[in-house]
Amino acid sequence: MIKLHYFFSMRKTLWLLSGLLLFILGCPGGDATDEETTSLQDLHFNYHQGLNKLFFSVQVEPSYLGTQLQVVNALYFGFDSTQNADTLVLNDIGYSGDIIPDDDIYSINVSNDSNYVSYVLEPTDTGNVYIKFLVQYGTTIKGRMLIFETGNQGPKILSVSMPDTMRRPGADSVAVGNLVVTVSDPDGHEDVQTCYLMFQKPDGTYSSGSPISLYDDGIQDFSMYLWDEEAYDGKFSRYIIIDSNNPLGTYTSYFYARDYSGILSEPFITTLVVE
Numbered sequence: 001m002i003k004l005h006y007f008f009s010m011r012k013t014l015w016l017l018s019g020l021l022l023f024i025l026g027c028p029g030g031d032a033t034d035e036e037t038t039s040l041q042d043l044h045f046n047y048h049q050g051l052n053k054l055f056f057s058v059q060v061e062p063s064y065l066g067t068q069l070q071v072v073n074a075l076y077f078g079f080d081s082t083q084n085a086d087t088l089v090l091n092d093i094g095y096s097g098d099i100i101p102d103d104d105i106y107s108i109n110v111s112n113d114s115n116y117v118s119y120v121l122e123p124t125d126t127g128n129v130y131i132k133f134l135v136q137y138g139t140t141i142k143g144r145m146l147i148f149e150t151g152n153q154g155p156k157i158l159s160v161s162m163p164d165t166m167r168r169p170g171a172d173s174v175a176v177g178n179l180v181v182t183v184s185d186p187d188g189h190e191d192v193q194t195c196y197l198m199f200q201k202p203d204g205t206y207s208s209g210s211p212i213s214l215y216d217d218g219i220q221d222f223s224m225y226l227w228d229e230e231a232y233d234g235k236f237s238r239y240i241i242i243d244s245n246n247p248l249g250t251y252t253s254y255f256y257a258r259d260y261s262g263i264l265s266e267p268f269i270t271t272l273v274v275e
Helices: 013-023
Strands: 038-049 054-060 070-078 086-089 106-109 127-137 140-150 156-161 174-184 192-200 212-214 236-243 247-260 268-274
Touching: 038 127, 038 140, 054 070, 054 127, 086 106, 156 247, 156 268, 174 192, 174 247, 192 236
Parallel strands: none
Antiparallel strands: 038 054, 054 106, 070 086, 070 127, 127 140, 156 174, 174 236, 192 212, 192 247, 247 268
16 A cells, blocks of 8 residues: 655645655545545645645544544646646644644645745735645545635735733632633624634643634623623634643634635634743
């Protein structure tokens, strides 16, 4: 059996992997792939214009009919799904665009550069970009196509208001802070589907509650740590809670917003010191 290795480097490696995979599959969209599959969910592609990066992500099942997952790939066709595709190997080890290891969400960030991909996007491009996600379980390969419409500009996080320092309380009590994230979208703030926070602890691991959702619904319910002053004003809010179990040190907060087209904002990064 041919074993594919992680791609993180040059275009030549991409073409080698592409040739190997196409040798196995025959051709994209052929009989070897199953388009009616639940093995692949939450398919995402994003072109981060500010960073000039391409982001690919998919949630997959760790096994199929008792056979463990072997590899997750994204075939990147650019604007023409009939041409040869770049083959990217996604990872779930918290590296190269993957945020949380071992959460069954496989991702990769690659430079939007001809040294890394064949189909370089420009900020002025319009049209559909085609990506086919593939998973392999033993000899079984399943796939789903994602069609991404370029020309839609994604959301942007303008500001984050939160404490920069909080004191860890004693047992049986909590420290509470207000968290407000202001998000804009060229298509209107009503086009922002979700805003969330990845909370990284001082030891580098992520909070068990991550991703932590923020809301723009005007609901205030302390029992659920929900607090938002006004609905649909582009400000996503909640309470941030620190208790006696939180380790002391510096926490790093990564904020993201996603619109209804699936475009993810660039991260807005802040820190919080628990003392």
